[in-house]
Amino acid sequence: MAYTTFVCQRFAIRPLIKNLTLNALPVILGIESSCDETSASVCVDGKILSNVIANQTIHEAYGGVVPELASRVHQQNIVPAVQQALFNAKVSKNDIDAVAFTRGPGLLGSLLVGVSFAKAFALAKGLPLIDINHMQAHILAHFIADHKPTFPFLCLTVSGGHTQIVLVKDYFDMEVVGQTLDDAAGEAMDKTSKILGLPYPGGPLIDKNARKGNPDAYKFPEPQIPGFDFSFSGLKTAILYFIRDKVAADPNFIKDNMADICASVEKRIATILLNKLKAAAHKYNIKDIALAGGVSANTGLREGLLKLGEEKGWNCFIPKFEYCTDNAAMIAIAGYYKYLQGDFTGQNVGPLARMPM
Numbered sequence: 219m220a221y222t223t224f225v226c227q228r229f230a231i232r233p234l235i236k237n238l239t240l241n242a243l244p245v246i247l248g249i250e251s252s253c254d255e256t257s258a259s260v261c262v263d264g265k266i267l268s269n270v271i272a273n274q275t276i277h278e279a280y281g282g283v284v285p286e287l288a289s290r291v292h293q294q295n296i297v298p299a300v301q302q303a304l305f306n307a308k309v310s311k312n313d314i315d316a317v318a319f320t321r322g323p324g325l326l327g328s329l330l331v332g333v334s335f336a337k338a339f340a341l342a343k344g345l346p347l348i349d350i351n352h353m354q355a356h357i358l359a360h361f362i363a364d365h366k367p368t369f370p371f372l373c374l375t376v377s378g379g380h381t382q383i384v385l386v387k388d389y390f391d392m393e394v395v396g397q398t399l400d401d402a403a404g405e406a407m408d409k410t411s412k413i414l415g416l417p418y419p420g421g422p423l424i425d426k427n428a429r430k431g432n433p434d435a436y437k438f439p440e441p442q443i444p445g446f447d448f449s450f451s452g453l454k455t456a457i458l459y460f461i462r463d464k465v466a467a468d469p470n471f472i473k474d475n476m477a478d479i480c481a482s483v484e485k486r487i488a489t490i491l492l493n494k495l496k497a498a499a500h501k502y503n504i505k506d507i508a509l510a511g512g513v514s515a516n517t518g519l520r521e522g523l524l525k526l527g528e529e530k531g532w533n534c535f536i537p538k539f540e541y542c543t544d545n546a547a548m549i550a551i552a553g554y555y556k557y558l559q560g561d562f563t564g565q566n567v568g569p570l571a572r573m574p575m
């Protein structure tokens with residue numbers, strides 16, 4: 219298909235796409251670069267054949283992602299990541315039928331690298347482009363597995379930048395019914411770990427330490443927010459003051475009680491999330507309940523959801539670890555479903571730091 223077909227607005231393009239012969243077994247290249255993971259994946263007919271994730275260690279020294287450094291590292295990693303994804307999938311670049319990429323939300327400079335690569339690749343090979351919402355893709359990662367949720371289902375999406383309860387009516391028909399009013403759950407994990415002197419990203423380290431601790435050792439407050447919304451900034455301040463006072467009385471407090479602190483913080487964050495999810499499931503009378511996003515890798519949250527699901531008779535869907543944190547497989551699978559719908563975008567597409575569902 220000639221490149222000129224794709225140089226047009228999303229809505230203008232739809233009639234033209236009718237002429238595109240859709241491949242019955244489409245090969246989708248997925249690209250993810252919204253934050254600090256550069257990732258590429260190949261999906262053939264809805265099956266993920268490769269998922270290469272290049273992590274950026276440069277941010278550890280700064281206690282958080284430095285946007286300018288992230289985009290520079292994406293530039294270094296993007297071509298090797300795609301080459302490796304093609305190699306692992308045993309696919310040539312001439313086999314690709316469409317390029318799916320994260321358009322937003324995320325860090326603008328980081329997104330720009332993935333968007334520019336996807337556009338250049340599509341332009342060079344005369345391929346259609348598929349723009350993907352990163353938050354929708356976290357949820358659609360559940361369609362990689364054989365055991366898929368049925369619509370409508372509820373998804374608790376918990377990442378470093380977002381905390382949402384989403385009513386998922388169809389692949390691309392999603393309604394956010396609750397979200398954080400301030401910090402995200404992942405941010406609460408990361409900020410707590412910073413207070414404890416642990417390196418970034420702190421979530422996995424809180425998880426690791428929590429496994430050896432007593433979750434009832436310390437009681438942190440549960441915010442009283444109406445509806446299905448969340449707030450984590452008060453909890454963060456409560457943790458900060460608690461640690462400050464304890465360390466003033468005993469300088470070794472953190473070192474001697476690390477496991478109990480982590481277990482207690484993890485338990486509080488998990489109960490805040492699960493109590494809201496329970497209320498939303500009740501209101502919408504939904505029994506298919508999913509977890510998504512980086513914090514869904516958390517052991518306490520995963521175990522808590524399964525326990526609650528057993529009590530409530532829910533069908534619980536928890537992603538494999540490799541599909542919890544940012545990855546291109548979720549972009550490729552979302553791209554696959556958009557490809558089936560003939561939903562493509564044009565070469566004039568740009569990244570969006572904020573992108574509503």
Ligand code: KG4
Binds near residue numbers: 543
């Ligand atoms: O979805 P994600 O990879 O990136 C964003 O889109 O933000 O989520 C990253 C977040 C970070 O805050 C990280 O600390 C947290 O997920 N995280 C965890 C665990 N693994 C990653 N939090 C708690 N326990 C974990 N095992």
Ligand code: ZN
Binds near residue numbers: 377543
């Ligand atoms: Zn994410």
